[in-house]
Amino acid sequence: MTIEFLLTSLIIVASPGTGVIYTLAAGLARGRRASVVAALGCTLGIVPHLAAAILGLAALLHASALAFETVKYLGVAYLLYMAWMTWRERGALSLAREVNARSALQVTTEAVLINILNPKLSIFFLAFLPQFIDARETRPLASMLELSAVFMAMTFAIFALYGMAAAAMRDHVLSRPRILTWLRRSFAAAFVALGAKLALAEK
Template structure:
């Protein structure tokens, strides 16, 4: 229970994954919000695996490896900010999605972007390596299996919470897209937030 409560606080706290999911739900509807939630969740799996197998410890001790991954993440966040700002496509309220012809492309782009956001975040890797061992006893005979169980709980909780964010954003979509000025400022706000998160990561 202590682990679940702590993990819930961590997952609910807004970050790049939450921002990505909310942006997808607002701009492309329920399906995109759920797809983004799934993509962000999938992006946590390599991080959890790295913590379990000890790869995160190598990343923590290797300054070069950490810096490379960090700046790849910074570059990707800045690219997300730029692409969001340049996105001039119109939004429609048709069944809570974009027009049918653009849905497949949107789905693939959303899930790839969501996965990359978490995969290229070294802070998430270090979070796993620092967070999971706190809930495994020193005398635990099956420590790896225990960490795998905790990681699975964290991943499932991430999916549920992020899906909730995506659906909540999608319910507000009709009110947002009926106001072109709001849409423009919304995109600027998302772009600025992505850029700010990239800057924060660069100086972490």
């Protein structure tokens, strides 16, 4: 494992995307526990993509236009659904004083689906991980698994930090309904924008 891999991974993970947006929203609406649950869900959502890259299934997704388009538009539809629910105060920014087992499951499920339904992630990992495997490596699979584990750990840590920072502002936001309304509309617009970006994505 190289410093180049760590720095590149840090930049990728810290860059705002669907997972970051969702984790921020969960932290603002439901507090610290929800932000950690959301970070965990987003991290779990990349596991199938890492597995696909390691097993070579991402190459099949890249080769099959139908498979790619199917998963992509499922992802677009889900992001638009998230935008609609957020706008109606029933999604990521639905307020809850505490996170019980049922709502924790809801947060986890939403977070996992956000990443699973993005076919670009499988293709990204297929192109990204092999760059950091030495051509002389005698156990490339073990190296891929190690890099994947580190990437997942960084994803969880960074997303949790984002969420905890948002949760720290929660009381300030909840006491100001106008700010909460503005944030809800902003998050809904962000989900729409991310859905549009995914819809325009090419293999």
